[in-house]
Amino acid sequence: MSLRRLSILAAGLTLAWLGVAAADSRDALLNVSYDPTRELYVDFNKTFAKHWQSETGNTLNVRQSHGGSGKQARSVIDGLDADVVTLALGYDIDAIADAGLLPKNWQSRLPYNSSPYTSTIVFLVRKGNPKAIKDWGDLVKPAVQVITPNPKTSGGARWNYLAAWAYALQANGGDEAKAKDFITRLFKNVPVLDSGARGATVTFTQRELGDVLLAWENEAYLSLQEFGADKFEIVVPSLSILAEPPVAVVDKVVDRKGTRKVAEAYLQFLYTREGQEIAAKNYYRPRLPELATQYAGRFADVKLVTIEQFGGWRAAQEKHFSDGGVFDQIFQGR
Amino acid sequence: MPADNTSASSARSESAWVRWTLIGGALLFLALFLLLPLVVVFAEALRRGVDAYWTALTEPDAVAAIQLTLTVAAIAVPANLLFGVAASWCIAKFDFRGKNLLITLIDLPFSVSPVVSGLIYVLLFGMNGLFGPYLRSHGIQIIFAVPGLVLATIFVTFPFVARELIPLMEEQGSDEEEAALVLGASGWQTFWRVTIPNIKWGLLYGVLLCNARAMGEFGAVSVVSGHIRGETNTMPLHVEILYNEYNFVAAFAVASLLAMLALVTLVVKSALEWRFGDELAATRH
Numbered sequence: 001m002s003l004r005r006l007s008i009l010a011a012g013l014t015l016a017w018l019g020v021a022a023a024d025s026r027d028a029l030l031n032v033s034y035d036p037t038r039e040l041y042v043d044f045n046k047t048f049a050k051h052w053q054s055e056t057g058n059t060l061n062v063r064q065s066h067g068g069s070g071k072q073a074r075s076v077i078d079g080l081d082a083d084v085v086t087l088a089l090g091y092d093i094d095a096i097a098d099a100g101l102l103p104k105n106w107q108s109r110l111p112y113n114s115s116p117y118t119s120t121i122v123f124l125v126r127k128g129n130p131k132a133i134k135d136w137g138d139l140v141k142p143a144v145q146v147i148t149p150n151p152k153t154s155g156g157a158r159w160n161y162l163a164a165w166a167y168a169l170q171a172n173g174g175d176e177a178k179a180k181d182f183i184t185r186l187f188k189n190v191p192v193l194d195s196g197a198r199g200a201t202v203t204f205t206q207r208e209l210g211d212v213l214l215a216w217e218n219e220a221y222l223s224l225q226e227f228g229a230d231k232f233e234i235v236v237p238s239l240s241i242l243a244e245p246p247v248a249v250v251d252k253v254v255d256r257k258g259t260r261k262v263a264e265a266y267l268q269f270l271y272t273r274e275g276q277e278i279a280a281k282n283y284y285r286p287r288l289p290e291l292a293t294q295y296a297g298r299f300a301d302v303k304l305v306t307i308e309q310f311g312g313w314r315a316a317q318e319k320h321f322s323d324g325g326v327f328d329q330i331f332q333g334r
Numbered sequence: 335m336p337a338d339n340t341s342a343s344s345a346r347s348e349s350a351w352v353r354w355t356l357i358g359g360a361l362l363f364l365a366l367f368l369l370l371p372l373v374v375v376f377a378e379a380l381r382r383g384v385d386a387y388w389t390a391l392t393e394p395d396a397v398a399a400i401q402l403t404l405t406v407a408a409i410a411v412p413a414n415l416l417f418g419v420a421a422s423w424c425i426a427k428f429d430f431r432g433k434n435l436l437i438t439l440i441d442l443p444f445s446v447s448p449v450v451s452g453l454i455y456v457l458l459f460g461m462n463g464l465f466g467p468y469l470r471s472h473g474i475q476i477i478f479a480v481p482g483l484v485l486a487t488i489f490v491t492f493p494f495v496a497r498e499l500i501p502l503m504e505e506q507g508s509d510e511e512e513a514a515l516v517l518g519a520s521g522w523q524t525f526w527r528v529t530i531p532n533i534k535w536g537l538l539y540g541v542l543l544c545n546a547r548a549m550g551e552f553g554a555v556s557v558v559s560g561h562i563r564g565e566t567n568t569m570p571l572h573v574e575i576l577y578n579e580y581n582f583v584a585a586f587a588v589a590s591l592l593a594m595l596a597l598v599t600l601v602v603k604s605a606l607e608w609r610f611g612d613e614l615a616a617t618r619h
Binding site for chain 1: 456459460461462463466470475477478560561562563564565575577578579580
């Protein structure tokens with residue numbers, strides 16, 4: 001075959017292929033989420049699509065994108081067409097609101113601070129807990145390697161950091177300088193910072209780096225389920241933080257795409273009994289009181305501080321994670 | 335001369351064990367660093383049997399990733415083919431000011447980190463970028479969609495065709511083209527009947543390498559993809575997602591397709607070299 005004929009054939013095939021690709025379009029919702037919710041939304045999307053079809057008769061295809069919460073917010077700000085965002089913490093949606101994609105009062109639009117489920121931070125250690133890690137204080141011992149993702153990009157990492165900070169404040173009678181020293185020593189023990197929670201989990205479980213993983217409670221339980229309880233165990237510290245991963249409709253996007261109705265129904269479904277059951281089965285703490293009681297045995301009873309004790313997410317972000325904030329200072333000082 | 339012969343053969347026989355140690359070392363090294371990982375990819379992919387392997391490859395998101403990768407390559411490779419031929423034609427057959435600058439620019443994607451290559455497009459076409467708001471108001475989506483993936487892929491695979499052709503064309507000079515023109519051929523005829531036949535094997539070689547990189551690129555496309563599964567995940571990105579979801583069989587199944595692509599590329603490349611070694615030799619300066 002001559003080159004010319006070959007090139008004509010190639011061009012023809014390309015056009016045919018593009019035609020096929022273009023013909024395949026369906027009704028879709030894009031949910032941009034943080035890292036460990038992959039399994040949660042696989043289950044939830046299936047159930048909601050069924051519900052939506054029985055309500056309206058329309059088929060629905062929910063697309064997912066996952067990554068570190070801060071990174072995902074950045075992508076939405078840069079133009080990733082998310083109908084709904086389900087991120088790890090309020091500040092990341094605040095940042096999207098600051099870019100003008102949704103109103104600043106977004107968090108009051110849905111019940112419970114727009115967080116249909118909560119979680120907390122626990123430790124995952126190797127079976128038998130060889131380094132005898134019981135509480136936050138054990139993480140700063142010289143021979144302990146701690147795995148946590150990067151607070152700059154990951155939501156879970158910011159909850160990790162703040163929980164450690166809360167513990168240090170409590171242990172030192174509220175002395176900020178001592179708390180800062182504690183965090184500095186903790187991050188001295190961190191050999192690698194992944195950009196998202198799932199990356200950190202893979203680092204700990206697959207690459208077998210580190211002695212303890214600071215993890216979302218749901219992520220820790222999932223690891224036990226995936227790899228078997230004979231490899232890892234969960235350690236619940238004396239104090240942790242109430243992590244509220246919020247959800248929101250991105251107004252600018254749904255109004256442009258005409259998907260507001262389905263996007264709102266999608267988030268509201270998270271608050272129904274069915275939605276809450278799915279969350280609980282995936283080890284997220286449900287909000288509805290009767291389900292919270294029903295699944296109470298599933299989750300450790302631990303004293304939890306809230307983000308309000310840090311003056312809310314904007315203040316916490318500004319103080320600790322902004323450029324030149326406390327995290328930058330202690331991490332550069334490593 | 336017999337004396338020379340003896341010394342040459344004794345030089346060879348003396349170093350026999352050294353030679354075998356070196357050859358053995360090289361083979362061991364290859365086996366350890368190239369063959370073993372390849373075997374592991376296929377072993378992992380087939381660990382739960384052929385059925386699981388097939389299921390992983392025919393699952394809708396995997397099919398979408400394969401389609402997307404082929405689509406992106408089907409646009410990026412011809413684009414770079416056209417550009418590469420045009421650029422090397424200019425550079426090899428003509429003299430003009432700024433020629434060295436052009437050569438340097440062509441090499442730029444080789445020296446820029448792929449992540450930066452991706453970020454360039456976010457800065458240009460993102461909502462906070464130069465053209466983002468304008469494009470959005472006209473309903474055009476570049477990044478976090480197929481066009482962005484294509485652009486990033488074109489950028490990182492830019493030099494492959496041109497880099498193959500420039501030395502080849504320079505070596506051949508422009509005598510044959512001049513002869514054709516003197517004999518009355520038009521420019522177009524000269525190009526199709528003289529230039530293209532002279533460079534076709536080098537061209538094919540360049541396209542092959544370009545294609546391999548286009549399908550395998552991770553860094554640049556990762557930045558512009560948005561990671562929407564079933565929509566903007568190319569095969570390499572899909573492998574990462576599956577791996578992060580503890581879905582190791584599926585991850586390695588998709589990875590094995592990429593490995594097979596590499597193997598096919600390698601075989602075709604070797605075949606080309608074996609069959610047309612002389613013509614290709616010019617490209618290896």
